[in-house]
Amino acid sequence: MMEKVVIIIAEDDEGHFELVKRNLWRSCVDCEFMHFRNGQEVLDFFNGKGPQSTTVQDSRYILILDIKMPKVDGREVLQTMKADPQMKKIPVIMLTTTDDPEEVQRCHEIGCSFYIVKPSDYTTFMEAVASLGAFLSIGGIRVPCFERKPTTV
Amino acid sequence: MKNEVVILVAEDDNGHFALINKNLARAGLHNQIVRFADGQETLDFLFPTNDDGGREPHTPYLLLLDIRMPKVDGIEVLSKIKQDTELRKMPVIMLTTADDPREVERCHRLGCSIYIVKPVKYENFMDAVLKVGLFLSVVEVPHIDDMGGPDETS
Numbered sequence: 653m654m655e656k657v658v659i660i661i662a663e664d665d666e667g668h669f670e671l672v673k674r675n676l677w678r679s680c681v682d683c684e685f686m687h688f689r690n691g692q693e694v695l696d697f698f699n700g701k702g703p704q705s706t707t708v709q710d711s712r713y714i715l716i717l718d719i720k721m722p723k724v725d726g727r728e729v730l731q732t733m734k735a736d737p738q739m740k741k742i743p744v745i746m747l748t749t750t751d752d753p754e755e756v757q758r759c760h761e762i763g764c765s766f767y768i769v770k771p772s773d774y775t776t777f778m779e780a781v782a783s784l785g786a787f788l789s790i791g792g793i794r795v796p797c798f799e800r801k802p803t804t805v
Numbered sequence: 806m807k808n809e810v811v812i813l814v815a816e817d818d819n820g821h822f823a824l825i826n827k828n829l830a831r832a833g834l835h836n837q838i839v840r841f842a843d844g845q846e847t848l849d850f851l852f853p854t855n856d857d858g859g860r861e862p863h864t865p866y867l868l869l870l871d872i873r874m875p876k877v878d879g880i881e882v883l884s885k886i887k888q889d890t891e892l893r894k895m896p897v898i899m900l901t902t903a904d905d906p907r908e909v910e911r912c913h914r915l916g917c918s919i920y921i922v923k924p925v926k927y928e929n930f931m932d933a934v935l936k937v938g939l940f941l942s943v944v945e946v947p948h949i950d951d952m953g954g955p956d957e958t959s
Contacts, residue, residue, distance in 0.1 A: 787940035792922035
C-alpha cells in the first residue's frame with residue numbers, strides 16, 4: 653500500500669500473533685502494526701476508549717480478525733463494526749482456525765472482506781500469511797480514512 | 806479458494822482483461838473465468854430475469870469489478886449486489902483506474918472487499934494481479950443461492 657496503513661491484528665494466541673506479524677512485516681515494512689488480545693479491546697480502540705486512545709485519531713486501518721477470542725469473539729466484533737455507520741468501512745479479514753462452511757457464509761453475510769482458514773501445518777500457515785502480506789503490499793490498494801471517536805473523559 | 810469458485814471479471818478494456826486473465830493463470834488459479842464487457846451484462850448475469858443464461862444456484866462466485874464501464878458503472882453494480890440478501894455475500898474486488906478518495910470511501914461504505922487502483926505501468930499491473938491471484942488461492946469463498954431479495958433493513 654502506498655498510503656500509510658495501520659494493520660490491526662486481533663489474536664489471542666501469542667504464537668499465532670508472532671507468526672502473522674513476522675510474515676506480514678516482510679511485505680508491509682512501511683505499515684504500523686497493533687495487537688489486541690480480545691474482541692473488547694478492538695471495539696474499545698475504534699470507539700476511542702482504552703489505553704491506545706492517545707494515538708493518532710485519523711488513520712487508515714485494516715483489521716485481521718480471529719474468531720475464537722475471550723470476552724467478545726471475532727464474529728461479534730465483525731457484527732458490531734458492520735452495523736456501525738463509520739466502522740463499517742474498515743476492511744476486515746477473518747483469519748481463523750474455524751473451517752466450518754456455515755461460519756464462512758455467516759461472516760460474508762455480515763460483511764467481512766475475506767475469510768482465511770489458518771492451515772494447521774506451520775509451513776503452510778506461514779505461506780498463507782505471506783500471500784496475505786504480498787496482497788496487502790499491492791501499491792494500488794486504497795483504504796478509506798477512519799476517524800476514531802474522540803476520547804470521552 | 807476451491808476450484809469450483811467462478812471468477813467474474815467486469816472489465817470493458819480488452820487489453821486489461823487479457824492481462825488479468827493471464828496473470829490469474831500465472832498465479833496458478835485454474836478456476837473458470839467469466840467476463841462481462843459492461844455493467845449491464847454483469848447485472849444481467851447476476852440477476853437473471855429468465856431461465857436463459859445467468860448464474861447457477863449454490864455456486865461460489867467472486868467478482869473483479871471495474872468502475873468506469875459503459876451503460877451501468879461499477880459503483881451501481883456494487884450497490885445492487887450489496888443490497889441483495891444473497892448476493893451480498895460475494896466478495897467484490899474493485900479494480901479500477903479511478904484514484905479518487907471519494908470513490909474509495911463510497912465503495913467501502915457500500916461493502917466492497919478491497920479497492921485496488923490499477924497501476925499505470927504494465928509490469929506493476931501484472932504484478933498486482935499476480936498477487937491478487939496468489940492471495941485468492943488462500944481465501945474461502947461462500948456459495949450464493951438463487952433466492953435473494955432486496956434487503957429490507959437498509
